[in-house]
Amino acid sequence: MIKLPLKNIFILTGAGISAESGIATFRGTDGLWNNYRIEDVATPAAFNKDPSLIWKFYFERIDRIKKSKPNDGHYAIKNLISASKNIHLITQNVDNLHEKAGIKNVIHMHGDIMTAFCPKCKKKYSVTRIKRPLPICKKCNSILRPNVVWFGETPLYLEKIYNLLTKSSIFISIGTSGNVYPAAEFHLIAKSSGARTVFINLEDTGIQSDIFFLGKASIILPQLFDKWISKGYIEFNR
Ligand code: NAD
Numbered sequence: 001m002i003k004l005p006l007k008n009i010f011i012l013t014g015a016g017i018s019a020e021s022g023i024a025t026f027r028g029t030d031g032l033w034n035n036y037r038i039e040d041v042a043t044p045a046a047f048n049k050d051p052s053l054i055w056k057f058y059f060e061r062i063d064r065i066k067k068s069k070p071n072d073g074h075y076a077i078k079n080l081i082s083a084s085k086n087i088h089l090i091t092q093n094v095d096n097l098h099e100k101a102g103i104k105n106v107i108h109m110h111g112d113i114m115t116a117f118c119p120k121c122k123k124k125y126s127v128t129r130i131k132r133p134l135p136i137c138k139k140c141n142s143i144l145r146p147n148v149v150w151f152g153e154t155p156l157y158l159e160k161i162y163n164l165l166t167k168s169s170i171f172i173s174i175g176t177s178g179n180v181y182p183a184a185e186f187h188l189i190a191k192s193s194g195a196r197t198v199f200i201n202l203e204d205t206g207i208q209s210d211i212f213f214l215g216k217a218s219i220i221l222p223q224l225f226d227k228w229i230s231k232g233y234i235e236f237n238r
């Protein structure tokens with residue numbers, strides 16, 4: 001048995017943490033995502049072909065996210081972060097529910113749906129300040145795009161993320177399917193640098209980890225993290 005103190009923790013979250021707040025995950029039951037095919041709305045080629053359609057899809061998502069509230073899973077992560085040292089939250093989610101739960105400095109590796117930017121002059125905009133249905137850059141008149149990383153594009157902050165991974169003692173993955181790279185191999189990088197790994201998911205993804213909890217994040221995280229916080233350490237078998 002080995003006891004690791006609550007420090008140097010890397011938390012990776014995916015769509016599963018927000019599912020119970022009413023935000024659809026990618027891989028639902030019928031291969032559609034909010035009634036759209038992913039490849040029709042989440043690629044640069046799709047945007048170049050029909051920016052109005054992409055913006056229709058994103059405005060629907062923005063409006064849904066604006067109305068959604070964090071769930072007990074988001075609040076449990078906030079409590080763990082407040083109780084430990086040197087803990088970093090990296091999310092694949094583009095929603096702002098971690099921030100709504102009170103967490104600052106969330107690393108949004110796939111971007112942030114609440115902002116848009118100009119592909120030409122790079123000016124950034126809050127989505128509350130852009131015109132519907134088709135937002136235009138006030139500086140150079142180009143069509144703005146959502147500030148999200150699409151398929152075929154490089155995720156953000158990778159240098160910082162790899163640096164944090166190699167320094168982590170504990171890697172925690174919550175509600176992510178392990179289908180989207182490079183996030184899908186972050187646990188291997190942490191592990192090869194000596195970290196222990198903890199996975200929480202509603203399905204058994206078959207990914208090898210030191211500890212695995214099967215169930216809903218909103219139920220597992222508050223119990224688990226409260227236990228860790230009261231003990232001050234996490235126990236691993238080896
Ligand atoms: P995914 O949709 O591929 O997988 C979601 C995972 O969460 C699944 O493994 C599922 O079993 C698990 N899950 C579902 N409900 C859960 C719950 N209540 N508790 C615990 N686990 C639960 O999502 P992904 O792995 O994050 O990767 C897909 C991509 O989807 C990312 O790039 C992300 O940017 C994008 N995405 C983001 C959002 C969002 O911002 N909320 C929503 C959909 C997709």
Ligand code: ZN
Binds near residue numbers: 118139
């Ligand atoms: Zn511009």
